[in-house]
Amino acid sequence: MKVIDATNLHYKQMNVMVYEAIQAGEKHIQLKNVLGQRFIGDGLRGEDVLIEIFGTPGNDLAAFMNGPQIKVYGNAQDGVGNTMNAGKIFIHGDAGDVLFYGMRGGEVYIKGDVGYRVGIHMKEYMDFIPKAVIGGCAGDFFGEYMAGGILILLGLTAEKGQPLAGDYLSTGMHGGRIYIRGKIDPSTLGKEAKPFELDEEDIKLIKPLLENFCKEFQYDIHDIMKAPFTKLIPVSKRPYGKHYVPGWHTLTNRKQLVPSSYEDNGYPTIRSVRDR
């Protein structure tokens, strides 16, 4: 185990030390007295590496991370798990805004509350399914433009009657699923997703994640599963697909311009517009 005291270290110095330790074959690194150092764990590879952070890590923790496990004993700041590929993050505290932006794989567990724009444009491809469990509440734009993956919001810190997520929940969502432990105010919901009750498949999907969450943060899984969950899934594919084609709305016979195999997806090509 390698211990790095981050007191008064600039993030670049500290991160280079972490990289060099991992290159030298170190599997367990402890960062002590971390205070706002950015970019910790960014782009790191290696599935068997564990990094423990004591203190407050700075922005963009674990961005582009590809395998390692990170545990934060404290609050995290903005941009955790930005475009992360693989690995696990446990945060024993709150986290800030814009978490898991465009995340492509891996798992994140956060004990406390999170800020605004969490889980924007998460995506999935075959086996690469990003998963995040949040113990507290979330701000506005939770799961906005979500294209894949799993977001679970437990709201364990919510006072009675307080909404678990903010406004514009799942706006523009066109893939993935959001599970919220409680009811949703329909007026805060985006147009592109609808709430459903959980079925067997869903339980099978979220139970292992909740077990991991409970094991790390010392909760009882039965207490958490007792309350009813709501599932949000998209009810349309590519809701904005047609918004990005110049002149699309002014065309009269759109059907002819679209190859029949593309019709369902609404993929008109620029070429077909020019042909007209």
Next chain:
Amino acid sequence: MPYTYEDVIPYGEKDTSGCGLIGFIHRDGRKEDGNNIIKAIEHMRERGNGLGGGFAVYGLYESYKDHYALHMMYDNDDARKNTEVFIKSSFAIDLEEQIPTRPNKLIKNPPLFYRYFCKIPETYLQFQEPDDYVREKVIFINKHIDGAFVLSSGKNMGAFKGVGEAHDIGDFFRLDEYKAHTWIAHSRFPTNTPGWWGGAHPFTMLNYSVVHNGEISSYGINRRYLESFGYECSMRTDTEVVAYGVDLLRRRHKLPWKAVAAVFASRFWKDIDKLSPEERDLHTRLRASYGGLLFNGPFAFIIGFEGGFMAIADRGKLRPMVVGYKGDSVYVSSEESAIRLIEPSLDRVWHPRAGEPVFAFLKGYEE
């Protein structure tokens, strides 16, 4: 395959800056020097870019606390002479001095800084409030006298700002030698303008000061609205409208602070519709009356005033803001780490919701 750190994070190519804010107040009136605020803003140096930095300080001129402290910036000595003729014909000056500075290698070509502790002879004030009188003079100097700018004009407060890294500006102005109960700092540079000494944050009007992270896209509307009340914008950047807006709403129209917050980051109409009838009426009236002072675009402000500050973020929370407190000390910052640098053991720390104001008042100034 072995890989290096530089393979993954290409340093020196990406500009990761975004304004840094921090402010704190000791509500019991306890005073401390500027070392902590300089340390904290230096801690967020990635957020700055070396083109601007500034501080608003409250409670630092106790021995002249009934005087308007005019902080002036002059391009050259001629500008100083011209301006002093005007200042001396408008105010009774009890003390004038150069603002003490310390040579700093990284601060290049600073202008001249002077301060004047002024009172207004009563005969000048037959038909005017003293504050209005000062406001007129400040706007006159900024607009009509070449090479002279008023950095601040309040009582028992002062603004120190310039081009450079914020902590270097703090060192340049010897802020470690002042003692005050409220410190507010900003790093980075004025929006949409080249960095210049007058354009750095904070922007002030009388006792009000504003530091701002973000960009006000409604600047044109706000500016025209304020012009109709006699505020002429001359700083060539967006944030000054906020300082004038606070002065208008708070000092002249006597709105409570919560209403000021509801004007600046007013609720969306769809949210107003959800409120109880009385609140709906109030918010509808505020939005209808003061639509010209609704600030659009991303912002996180710390607005300082006599006896406290207000922190508020825009309605979409497009800029970060963290609040924490420990006993009687309240801290606001862009990053939690900067707060924890000054005060490692906070009683509570949280991210305020979008458009939700956070107030910190000195004891006895609560509203």
